[in-house]
Amino acid sequence: MGMVRTMKLEFQSKRLHFRPLVEGDIDIELALWTDPEVVRFIAGEVSTVEEIRELMPVVTKRAGSGCIGIWCLIEKTTNEKIGHAALLPLPTDAEDTEFEMLQSDQWPDRDIEIGFVLKRSTWGAGYATEACARLVEFAFLEASVETIYATTNHQNLASQNVLKKCGFQDLGLIRAFAGHYPGFKIERQNY
Template sequence: MSILYHSPVIIIREFLPQEQQTFLDLFKDDEVTQYLPVTSPERYVEMFSELLENYEKNNLSRWAIFDTVNNNFIGMCVARIFTYNTAQIEIGYVLSKAYWGKGIATEVCKALTHYSFVNTNTNEVVAITDVNNSGSQHVLQKSGFERLDNLIRDEEELAYFRIERAWLF
């Protein structure tokens, strides 16, 4: 099992194959998924299979976030090639409601941004959010991201954020 990031508060690491149900349970809370694209339960199962395959193939995937104090599952995060500009890496996260408002999302964003710049040759890391997801937008801005013009995906307007390599290195 590979560890992506470790701090006194959280650990970001590969999911283990036996943690599929833990991954799937994250998406059962309507408040947790309210700003995510509509996805079927079958698609979440496919996503879990894909993330396990990605661990062997490349350095971009989805990872588990755990509490280092009690080993409770916090959520998941992702770094992947951005569909709309393959020179950019897109990051994102989904946290259990119990962990909202504790600074964890900001720590995850900073860790993923650093990881993306160190492990790829991208010069830009981006993130998109629902235009109404002010919490995640605040997290991105606190993490050093700049808000750009909104992006349209599948006829839906999304808030679009970017940070450049020069800001960190």
Template sequence: MHINNMTNLYQSPRIIIREFLPEEQQTFLNLFKDAEVIQYLPETSAERYIEMFKELLENYEKGNLSRWAIFDTTNNNFIGMCVARIFVHNSTQIEIGYVLSKEYWGKGIATEVCKAMTQYCFANTNIPEVVAITDLDNSGSQNVLQKSGFERRDNLIRDNEELAYFIIKREQL
């Protein structure tokens, strides 16, 4: 799925979502060092995170869906990362997700990121639905998705794990 080449995906008075720069690999990797931050993420090796960073840079060049950096516009601090990708369970849907540094939890940033990513996906593709999945225990992210207009559906099973499944349709925006 080809997306117009765009360095900045979204900007508000609080945050900017933009492409990672090649020299920001360590910034990206540091996000995944906090045990609380990765608590609900699928287990991944350090090598896989390095691979992910290489892939996201390649995706920018190809104009594909990818992972993007989230920065604080007031002090340029790194907040986290968000992703949009073709949903592995249904190629007519795009899955979004995010990972935020702990100091940015509970400030409404995740909701802003979800809304921005959803709008980006609908504006730049013709897909009818955006979806998101969370760990069943991740009530914080589930609340964020519902605040962002997503509807909870029946749980999904992935790799023998039950996950909460959320969806928003284009016509709901």
């Protein structure tokens, strides 16, 4: 025991290259958070360029030896950034992700949730399912996460379908983001 395994925080799926989000990825974050259709089920309203710029140093923090955080998703054939996928602490009473928990190598003292956000131009091509499945694989096989949770907006049936396709179990409503939302989970022992 006690051997430190070096994590490969960059990895691939069939069509996607995953690498940790950095401040230089503000281009893809702007594309996502200023599109009303993309944010409809997440934030509800678009962010301003200033807000996004201010958040970049915050949302690029990582924890748990780098395993907890946000990955930039790059389409391998075009080299285009198409969105991001994340493993983050799931807030119960807080209204938003508690990014302040990502300032150390420690694992956040929270359940871990998976998330994915993709540019509208890529919707319907199976990228969300591919990103979700690959990040679950990373979480269980590389990062030793035991259980992964997910929550969605009540109306976000597309994301709910992605989660079910990836083997997540429907939990009904769970306490998250200071409210009650459709919740899902997948466990390593059943993976």
